[in-house]
Amino acid sequence: MMDRSVGSGSPYRIAVFASGQGSNFQTLIDASHKGILGAEIVLLVCNKPEAPVVERARRAGIDCFLFERKAYSRREDYEAEIAAELERRGVDLIVLAGYMLLLTPVLVDAYQGRMINIHPSLLPxxxxxxxxxxxxxxGVKVTGVTVHLVDGGMDTGPVIAQKIVEIEQADTIEALEEKIRAAEHDLYPQVVNWFAEGRIRIDGRKITIS
Known part of the structure; x- marks a missing residue:
């Protein structure tokens, strides 16, 4: 991949893909309302029309693209519809936030270097x-969260940013889950802001923040 800077245009437009509760989606909404996201959330893409994340979008006045996987014979078919909707809305960045479907080259290739995911560990x-x-x-003593580019593999894309979470002796797994969630909510809006400000530079697997 050639060295290039990512992010330009005003306003910077993102689409969020989610399938469940939508806590990271809500964090992005809150950051946008506070003026610290640097981006406009123009669309929620969700494969579960009854998921709580859809109600979060509706309360925030964000348009939704809703579909059910079983209505399509191939993943490529619904992704082609999504891709057309993203193109129509001028989406600059896809932000995966608990999206529970595997992606095909229809979207991965079209948004290479412009699709990010957050994972609740220090990848790899x-x-x-x-x-x-x-x-x-x-039994590790340190874990954390990772924001990475999506490359079509299972959490194999180049790492953009990571945040460490220490596991204390007194922690329960429920306490660890809460720490991880807080770290995600802190890191994800920051990374989106870096993209919106054009501060991300990609050179193969090496990503730097200017």
């Missing part, structure tokens, strides 16, 4: 499902 440790449980069972 504990990729995939139940990362917090994996770290807890392994």
């Amino acid at each position: 440790s504990f990729p995939g499902k139940d990362a917090i449980g994996q770290a807890w069972s392994y």
Whole structure:
């Protein structure tokens, strides 16, 4: 991948993909309302029309693209519709926030270097499902969260930023989950802001913040 700076244009427009409760989505909404996100959330994409995240979007006045996976014979079919909607709205960055469907090259290739995900571990440790449980069972003393570019693999994209979370002796797994959630809510809006301000530079797997 060529060295390039990412982020330009005003206002910077993002679409959030989510499938569940939407706590990270709400954090992005709150950051936008406070004027510290640097970006406009123009669309929520959700594959579960009854998910609580949809109500969060509606309360905030954010448009939704809702669909059900079972209505399509191929993943590529609904992703083509999503891609057309993103193009129509001039989306600069896709922000995955608990989106529970695998992505195909239809979106991954179209938004290479412009799609990010947050994962509840210090990648490359504990990729995939139940990362917090994996770290807890392994007995590590330090874990955290990672924001990375999406490259089509399972949490394999280049790392943009990480935040450390220490596991104390008195912690329960529930306490650790709460710490991880707080770290996610702190880090994700900051990374979106870096993109919006054009501060991200990508050179292969090496990402720097100007």
